[in-house]
Amino acid sequence: MRALCWVADDELAVREVPDPELRNERDVIVRVRRSATSGVDLPLLAGPDPLLRAGDVLGAEFLGEVVEVGPAVRRHRIGDRVVVGASVACGGCWYCRRGRHSCCDNSGADVASVDPDRGRSDAGRFGRPRAAGGFAGGHAEYVRVPYADMGAFRVPDAVGDDRALFAADAAPTGWLAAELGEVRPGDVVAVWGAGAVGQLTARAATLRGAARVLVIDRHEERLRMAERHAGAEPLDYRRTDVAAELRERSGGRGPDVCVVAVGVPPTRSVADRLAGRDVDRPDAVREAVHACRKDGVVVVLGGAQGHVDAFALGAVTDKRLTLRGSRRPDLGDVPMLLHRMARDELRTEHLATHRLPLEDGPRGYALFADRADGCVRAVFTP
Numbered sequence: 001m002r003a004l005c006w007v008a009d010d011e012l013a014v015r016e017v018p019d020p021e022l023r024n025e026r027d028v029i030v031r032v033r034r035s036a037t038s039g040v041d042l043p044l045l046a047g048p049d050p051l052l053r054a055g056d057v058l059g060a061e062f063l064g065e066v067v068e069v070g071p072a073v074r075r076h077r078i079g080d081r082v083v084v085g086a087s088v089a090c091g092g093c094w095y096c097r098r099g100r101h102s103c104c105d106n107s108g109a110d111v112a113s114v115d116p117d118r119g120r121s122d123a124g125r126f127g128r129p130r131a132a133g134g135f136a137g138g139h140a141e142y143v144r145v146p147y148a149d150m151g152a153f154r155v156p157d158a159v160g161d162d163r164a165l166f167a168a169d170a171a172p173t174g175w176l177a178a179e180l181g182e183v184r185p186g187d188v189v190a191v192w193g194a195g196a197v198g199q200l201t202a203r204a205a206t207l208r209g210a211a212r213v214l215v216i217d218r219h220e221e222r223l224r225m226a227e228r229h230a231g232a233e234p235l236d237y238r239r240t241d242v243a244a245e246l247r248e249r250s251g252g253r254g255p256d257v258c259v260v261a262v263g264v265p266p267t268r269s270v271a272d273r274l275a276g277r278d279v280d281r282p283d284a285v286r287e288a289v290h291a292c293r294k295d296g297v298v299v300v301l302g303g304a305q306g307h308v309d310a311f312a313l314g315a316v317t318d319k320r321l322t323l324r325g326s327r328r329p330d331l332g333d334v335p336m337l338l339h340r341m342a343r344d345e346l347r348t349e350h351l352a353t354h355r356l357p358l359e360d361g362p363r364g365y366a367l368f369a370d371r372a373d374g375c376v377r378a379v380f381t382p
């Protein structure tokens with residue numbers, strides 16, 4: 001089959017690779033109908049990762065049709081249209097039994113190879129290196145989906161492919177951010193980053209009853225989308241004193257909840273990582289910590305790779321802030337999000353700004369990485 005593979009450094013190519021096969025009785029094979037670029041892929045494109053091999057298939061967010069079913073699979077049949085949660089989770093470990101699928105102990109297979117900066121292995125993920133389980137991704141004609149009863153979800157007929165696709169990763173990540181932030185009715189919520197996850201965090205906050213949601217970015221098109229589709233107030237940080245605006249619009253206290261959804265800065269070379277050098281520049285994190293009201297919650301989504309310099313720890317203690325983080329979503333919210341999509345409460349298809357054949361994958365990633373031509377997500381059809 002054809003698949004979009006990582007080749008070397010910043011090079012991607014569409015290559016012929018072996019078709020996936022059922023390896024485990026809980027697997028299904030899915031024929032991919034749509035797959036989307038993901039911000040978590042960008043560091044892979046910025047420099048060599050010691051845990052990535054030439055020929056690894058990328059793609060963390062995808063949707064398709066079940067074409068083969070393992071003998072222990074109960075919830076799926078051939079022909080089901082399914083969206084597949086981006087976290088791979090076993091369903092049986094200590095974390096999975098508590099609904100914390102993103103912390104699954106069994107799916108991030110190669111614990112020994114995990115970057116020591118990150119502590120323990122977290123859950124496996126599609127289209128990621130061995131430290132995240134080494135599961136081939138969805139930028140391909142077919143994918144093997146392990147633990148299919150846990151991670152694959154039937155899409156209601158009323159929800160089209162371009163909408164349901166984002167129930168794999170971007171929508172549950174946004175929902176999780178609002179949940180970790182404990183967004184309550186009447187809250188003022190600030191979100192840094194108006195990409196897909198930032199927009200869907202803003203929408204989740206609105207659906208949870210936030211009184212005001214402010215989204216901070218510098219890309220006009222993205223800010224307009226956040227305004228139109230999430231009911232957010234846009235703040236262009238090139239033209240605005242963000243700190244002053246946030247105070248002004250929250251009764252002088254600062255936002256109740258601050259979410260940093262700026263993606264992973266592709267600034268850290270492997271040499272830096274191995275040497276433990278601190279090169280992440282967490283400007284948005286610092287701004288959020290300073291802006292948040294006393295006793296508020298700051299949520300950081302996958303925005304830091306390892307250590308960061310000059311972290312405002314004093315502000316965390318002085319203001320008794322709660323600081324929470326997540327790199328990937330759990331699976332439990334996906335059915336609820338699909339139902340909200342079916343009821344038209346949650347619209348996501350506008351995020352697919354560029355629709356391309358899989359053959360144009362390298363060009364799609366170039367557009368996505370450069371945010372060129374208003375690209376929020378490139379969506380591929382095999």
Ligand SMILES: [Zn+2]
Pocket residue numbers: 089090091092093094095096103104105106107
């Ligand atoms: Zn598990």
